[in-house]
Amino acid sequence: MESTIRPQADELSILVAGAGIAGLCAAIALRRAGHRVRILERSPQLDNEIGAAITLAPHAVKIMRLWRLDFAKARLIPRLGQTFIDSVTLAELAPTDRTNFASQYGAPYLFAHRVDLHAALRTLATSPDGSGVPAELHTSSTVVEYDAERGGVKVAETGRWEFADLVVAADGVHSNAATHVLGYHCPAHATTSTVIRFLIPTREILDDPHTAPLLRRYGEGHCSFYLHRDQQRWLVRYPCRDNTLQNFGMYVERPLSKRGRNRSQQQQCRPDDLRAAMAGFHPSLLRLCDKTASTNTILPLWRCAERSPLPSCQRGKLVVIGDASHPMLPHRGFGAVTAIEDAAALGVLFEDFVHTTTTATATAPGSNLNSNSTSNSKSDSVPLSGSARTSIPPSASISDLLETFQNVRLPRTSIAQLYSQVETNKDPTVERREEALRMLPGDQLPRE
Numbered sequence: 001m002e003s004t005i006r007p008q009a010d011e012l013s014i015l016v017a018g019a020g021i022a023g024l025c026a027a028i029a030l031r032r033a034g035h036r037v038r039i040l041e042r043s044p045q046l047d048n049e050i051g052a053a054i055t056l057a058p059h060a061v062k063i064m065r066l067w068r069l070d071f072a073k074a075r076l077i078p079r080l081g082q083t084f085i086d087s088v089t090l091a092e093l094a095p096t097d098r099t100n101f102a103s104q105y106g107a108p109y110l111f112a113h114r115v116d117l118h119a120a121l122r123t124l125a126t127s128p129d130g131s132g133v134p135a136e137l138h139t140s141s142t143v144v145e146y147d148a149e150r151g152g153v154k155v156a157e158t159g160r161w162e163f164a165d166l167v168v169a170a171d172g173v174h175s176n177a178a179t180h181v182l183g184y185h186c187p188a189h190a191t192t193s194t195v196i197r198f199l200i201p202t203r204e205i206l207d208d209p210h211t212a213p214l215l216r217r218y219g220e221g222h223c224s225f226y227l228h229r230d231q232q233r234w235l236v237r238y239p240c241r242d243n244t245l246q247n248f249g250m251y252v253e254r255p256l257s258k259r260g261r262n263r264s265q266q267q268q269c270r271p272d273d274l275r276a277a278m279a280g281f282h283p284s285l286l287r288l289c290d291k292t293a294s295t296n297t298i299l300p301l302w303r304c305a306e307r308s309p310l311p312s313c314q315r316g317k318l319v320v321i322g323d324a325s326h327p328m329l330p331h332r333g334f335g336a337v338t339a340i341e342d343a344a345a346l347g348v349l350f351e352d353f354v355h356t357t358t359t360a361t362a363t364a365p366g367s368n369l370n371s372n373s374t375s376n377s378k379s380d381s382v383p384l385s386g387s388a389r390t391s392i393p394p395s396a397s398i399s400d401l402l403e404t405f406q407n408v409r410l411p412r413t414s415i416a417q418l419y420s421q422v423e424t425n426k427d428p429t430v431e432r433r434e435e436a437l438r439m440l441p442g443d444q445l446p447r448e
């Protein structure tokens, strides 16, 4: 962003609801942009965060590189290959994809353990090191209501309203912030997609001659998709935490009960539940179920939730980001990276915010979801929208900037939601092209 006139920047007070990936990234971006951030998090503590692993596409990696996230300390590792495999015979269904993301897109595609990533983001948001004032993190602070016009949130634990110049709702898939933006109830709804996630130490798999070939055949940094012919089930595996752990997600389509449509549910899972979900899979894969019994690393079954794209994601002084704005199916690994982009876009828009005359230009680097910009300047590698150049008007107010945020982010996040519905082994840019073209011109459509 280039300002032709640069009066003294104004420090805004900003409240962020939720300390997930979206909320922490918003805090990082907005503290770097010169503002005072308070994060209100429902959980009583964050250092017992659980979770499996997550993939981070190059455009998110570029943003985190800009923020100086220490990838080595967070034990993130690059994806070196991906193969679709028959879950019954272990035959390869297509040649291994060995895209070199770093050379093609300017940054690697990374695998992260959620706990490691979360800890690294929390440090960037709240540590005294780094640009700007460290964000304050308040745990046991549940936001139960929003006041979009006055920039307020009501906190359950104190019963009090807190006010700020800007409120960022990043409180996840069950957030009611969109209701406050739109004026009608619009909850995310449960889907037929469920996933059982589990982790197994790499060493345990390699030490067992029956399971070792699953890893040895492909080497480190490899992602395997084991697809079942019933087209209702697949297992995904990739390493995390410096290759010391293997992360698995067993996806199963399960019908919804009538009662179940309005909530996404979690239920405890035992190795037997996993075995039942993997019935008919190759014996080497089934052997993995036994290993979860000894390591006790099965997370509760997760029923995925989604919602159709929203017509609006901001009103007054309130903006909604991350899963609170655009909950989507996890099949393509778009949710967190889209949240990271949201946060970075806020940082660019509110950088050096002044209430007086400013002329500024926010430049988007390209329309590819895995954008290939290699620039390292503070703001120009943040994908605000397709290839559009967006002019921020002189004397941009908070609501002007939020409107710009909406104009540049909503088409892109809505398309990510549509793409996320497409099966892993199909091309979403083909399957959802017509609907996507209603949101962005063809030359600006995100490619996968």
Ligand SMILES: Cc1cc2nc3c(=O)[nH]c(=O)nc-3n(C[C@H](O)[C@H](O)[C@H](O)COP(=O)(O)OP(=O)(O)OC[C@H]3O[C@@H](n4cnc5c(N)ncnc54)[C@H](O)[C@@H]3O)c2cc1C
Pocket: 017, 018, 019, 020, 021, 022, 023, 040, 041, 042, 043, 053, 054, 055, 056, 141, 142, 143, 144, 170, 171, 172, 173, 175, 195, 197, 249, 302, 304, 321, 322, 323, 324, 330, 332, 333, 334, 335, 336, 337, 338, 339
């Ligand atoms: C199985 C699975 C696999 C996935 N894999 C990937 C992947 O590989 N790559 C990818 O990019 N994405 C992936 N995703 C999606 C990704 O996990 C989410 O999109 C992302 O975590 C959303 O972050 P968030 O901060 O918006 O929401 P959340 O992570 O839900 O964080 C919300 C935070 O707000 C807090 N909170 C909730 N309510 C309140 C309240 N009322 N007041 C205050 N605080 C509150 C919560 O405690 C939490 O800390 C996956 C999702 C699933 C389910």
